[in-house]
Amino acid sequence: MSRPLPLALLFASLLLPAQTPHPIALFEAGAAGYKGYRIPALVATTKGTLLAFCAARKELGDWADIDIAMRRSTDGGKTWSPMKIIASRGAMTVDNPTPIADRKTGAIHFLFQVNYAQLYYMRSADDGKSFSTPVEITEAAHSFRRGWAPESSSDRYGWSVVAPGPGHGIQLSSGRLLVPIWLSPHYRHRPSVTSTLYSDDHGKTWNAGALIPQDPASPLLNPSEHVLVELSGGRVMSNLRNEGKEHRRAVTYSPDGISNWTAPQFHQGLFETVCMASMIRAGARLVFAGPSTLPRNDLRVRLSLDEGQTWPHSKLLLAGPAGYSDMAASPDGVISILYEQVDGAGNPDRKHNLLFARFPVSWLAE
16 A cells, blocks of 8 residues: 655655656557558546557548557556557548547447548447447438428538547536537538537437537638537537638537537637647646647647636647647546657658657646
8 A cells, every 4th residue: 555645745746847748659650551640539548548549541641541540558658558450441431530438437439430421439348448349320410411400490511521529529527428520511621510419328329419600701711620628617618620811729619518509719829720639628727739830830738727718838749740639637637648740741751650648737837
């Protein structure tokens, strides 16, 4: 049985500089016959196990032969299991890994898309060691074509492309599972709209929320990949990638994560490089990560002490070409992050790797 630290030693440790992150390569381009690894997703289970997911790409395009790979760590990221493929459909595009850790059941829920046309769900009941046979849940997205509210046609959307996440979904205090999704009528992914899928029965059934409103006169352009967080008062905030000329992230709020979304507004404190970003709650604080300069350079991690209203503290995690990321938080205030690193940006033979790092939240405020 471990003994508590003496008070003098404990207080001294609090005054020491926070540990600087030391990244490791978790998925390296060329490994296992895959040209590159992109689209990270990361989740911490109720047992503290870290599950790292990604798109293992035979070619680098979004519509390439892609599988979903996973690695698992039971010691806080010090060591990792060998990579294994958990979802594959031959030469099809299998992408957008979106995990959720269920705090009430201990299960890991997992969504992904196939060819940007079908949505699938599977779950793990053994802390990520294995997953159930995928079940198609595309019907939930078909409801967008019919309209979310039967008495209204304003939220009908004739999509051809649909994708969850990527990156982790969330579980609300109520137990609701919530997944960000985006839809488009065109294979080039533009124009696009955003919404959520939700489950109120721990993944047994999935339904669609309302579309996040989009005023045609607004400078907000083509919102797509977005990330969710539950605020202290119970509201849900969505932080959206977009192509607006303002180059600012957009934010919108819902009382329940599925309805009555506010009109998205640009957040002047968060620069937008037209890239997926990640956000997570760590106790009373929010942590945000994304490229901070054009084009998709300099991955910066930011800290908010006021529920995302301002982001006064930040650290540069990766200088140079950057990309997507995802984060998980542990109860002791340590943040784990899985993020893209691009070698030879602008070169057709560029290498896409995924790096993993950990740091205490206090490092951001040093």
